[in-house]
Amino acid sequence: MIRINPENTAMKICRFPFFAFFLPMVFLVNGCIVYPDLVETGMKSPKTEKCGDCHIDIYNEWKESPHASSYTSNAFKEETFDYSFTFCLGCHAPETIFTGAKIEPRSVHVEEGVNCNGCHLNDCTLSGPTPARAPHPITEKDMYYKTSELCGKCHVGTYNAWQKTGNMEDKKTCQDCHMPKIVRKLIQDEPWQKIYPKREGKQHFFSYQELIPVRENILLLSFTNIVQSEDTIEGTLEITNTGIPHSVPTGDYGYREVLIKIELLNKTGHVIDTRETSLFTEMKTALNYGEKRIIPFDFTQKNTASGIRVRMIRTSLNRDTSFILVEKIYSH
Ligand code: HEC
Ligand code: HEC
Numbered sequence: 575m576i577r578i579n580p581e582n583t584a585m586k587i588c589r590f591p592f593f594a595f596f597l598p599m600v601f602l603v604n605g606c607i608v609y610p611d612l613v614e615t616g617m618k619s620p621k622t623e624k625c626g627d628c629h630i631d632i633y634n635e636w637k638e639s640p641h642a643s644s645y646t647s648n649a650f651k652e653e654t655f656d657y658s659f660t661f662c663l664g665c666h667a668p669e670t671i672f673t674g675a676k677i678e679p680r681s682v683h684v685e686e687g688v689n690c691n692g693c694h695l696n697d698c699t700l701s702g703p704t705p706a707r708a709p710h711p712i713t714e715k716d717m718y719y720k721t722s723e724l725c726g727k728c729h730v731g732t733y734n735a736w737q738k739t740g741n742m743e744d745k746k747t748c749q750d751c752h753m754p755k756i757v758r759k760l761i762q763d764e765p766w767q768k769i770y771p772k773r774e775g776k777q778h779f780f781s782y783q784e785l786i787p788v789r790e791n792i793l794l795l796s797f798t799n800i801v802q803s804e805d806t807i808e809g810t811l812e813i814t815n816t817g818i819p820h821s822v823p824t825g826d827y828g829y830r831e832v833l834i835k836i837e838l839l840n841k842t843g844h845v846i847d848t849r850e851t852s853l854f855t856e857m858k859t860a861l862n863y864g865e866k867r868i869i870p871f872d873f874t875q876k877n878t879a880s881g882i883r884v885r886m887i888r889t890s891l892n893r894d895t896s897f898i899l900v901e902k903i904y905s906h
């Protein structure tokens with residue numbers, strides 16, 4: 575653990591007189607001062623709810639995120655035979671990603687999965703990318719948080735794929751797409767939030783909803799060679815991964831499938847017939863960055879069709895959740 579220089583800390587207290595209010599809580603343990611419990615490790619690792627006392631909005635987002643359920647999810651429980659594979663825990667319930675080449679699992683609160691400290695605890699401080707000043711040990715403007723490398727500590731396969739997509743200047747990082755920008759205060763607890771300015775921060779949902787703003791022009795769909803006769807319609811669908819710098823779907827573990835539904839529509843827009851195929855990691859049919867897939871299709875019809883629709887849908891094992899990534903309609 576790196577010691578916080580007492581002089582620096584004293585300087586901060588001088589510059590921000592309101593810190594005096596926190597002084598009763600200030601004490602020295604292991605060189606970490608001011609809310610030292612927040613940067614403890616091992617058996618004393620804090621519960622994530624504590625971060626939620628102040629960072630209310632971020633906490634509520636994280637709680638909904640797959641990171642918060644990465645230990646408790648049924649899939650993980652089953653695949654580790656009820657948690658008997660301890661070597662799986664480092665990425666699913668990390669102490670912090672900064673524990674060396676191999677990420678060490680936490681000793682306590684494992685049910686919190688990838689929690690705040692899992693990503694933010696570094697050398698006895700809570701690090702982040704903004705110019706923030708906090709009542710707890712902090713490393714501000716830590717630009718490592720802006721890099722894909724951070725995500726790549728656990729998302730190894732996806733990160734390797736991302737790295738291979740070239741070095742263009744405007745190359746997007748994982749955070750650019752998966753952590754959309756939002757201007758707000760970093761804390762919401764009263765009365766302290768009143769003295770903090772709004773900043774440009776990042777959302778912590780890590781969900782498909784977040785991809786809605788970025789999904790334009792990242793998967794290109796086009797219909798070609800459509801030939802229609804009295805009782806058939808045939809043609810080809812071309813799908814190109816023009817802008818997602820990893821395969822679709824991506825990921826090294828779990829069930830990962832993207833359904834492609836080609837639907838024949840009647841004049842009122844109802845589906846008359848469907849052709850289904852899928853992009854599936856396990857079948858090695860995932861669509862890599864820059865790759866084009868050509869899918870021929872044909873339908874029989876009785877002159878009732880008025881259009882064809884294609885939808886790419888990210889789905890789950892039991893098909894109980896689905897999210898439309900892109901869709902396109904061809905009409906004539
Ligand atoms: C007592 C209130 C309080 C608690 C509890 C608290 N924080 Fe903070 N934290 C703050 C304040 C205040 C800031 C600075 C806000 C600002 O400058 O806009 C901050 C800033 C941060 C930053 C931003 C760093 C940067 O430079 O961008 C991180 C990361 C952070 N806290 C993580 C945590 C984590 C993780 C926990 C739980 C272990 C936690 N905080 C608990 C009050 C708190
Ligand atoms: C400490 C390891 C770790 C780090 C660091 C990490 N993740 Fe994750 N991430 C996971 C695990 C484990 C899951 C699986 C959770 C589940 O589905 O149960 C996951 C799930 C996700 C998912 C959801 C996948 C899905 O199938 O819906 C996204 C998106 C994601 N992470 C993006 C990121 C991004 C972006 C970063 C970097 C800012 C990041 N992660 C950093 C471990 C990590």
Ligand code: HEC
Nearest residue numbers: 722725729732733736746747748751785817821822823824
């Ligand atoms: C240009 C925007 C963009 C960037 C940059 C990006 N992603 Fe994605 N990501 C997407 C889209 C769109 C999807 C949904 C399609 C899919 O499931 O593959 C996705 C899906 C995912 C998923 C869920 C996979 C699944 O199918 O369940 C994970 C995990 C993920 N990305 C991790 C990362 C990581 C890690 C990085 C950085 C190395 C990254 N992404 C960079 C746009 C992006």
Ligand code: HEC
Nearest residue numbers: 625629632633636688689690693702703719720749775776
């Ligand atoms: C999977 C890793 C991961 C987890 C888990 C995580 N964060 Fe973050 N957090 C990041 C990254 C990466 C950034 C910076 C993103 C950027 O600026 O591009 C960030 C940014 C922040 C910031 C700086 C301001 C902002 O909004 O960007 C604060 C404060 C913060 N996180 C607090 C928390 C708290 C509190 C929790 C738990 C409730 C948490 N984080 C969980 C990765 C994570």
Ligand code: HEC
Nearest residue numbers: 647649650653654659661662665728729825826827828829
């Ligand atoms: C290097 C870090 C790392 C290790 C080690 C790791 N995982 Fe994961 N795991 C992830 C990440 C990141 C995700 C989410 C994206 C993906 O699949 O790549 C994930 C997702 C999963 C999922 C999908 C969860 C869901 O809800 O869909 C399962 C199941 C899983 N892991 C099981 C395991 C098992 C079993 C082990 C041990 C054999 C293990 N993991 C070891 C990083 C890791």
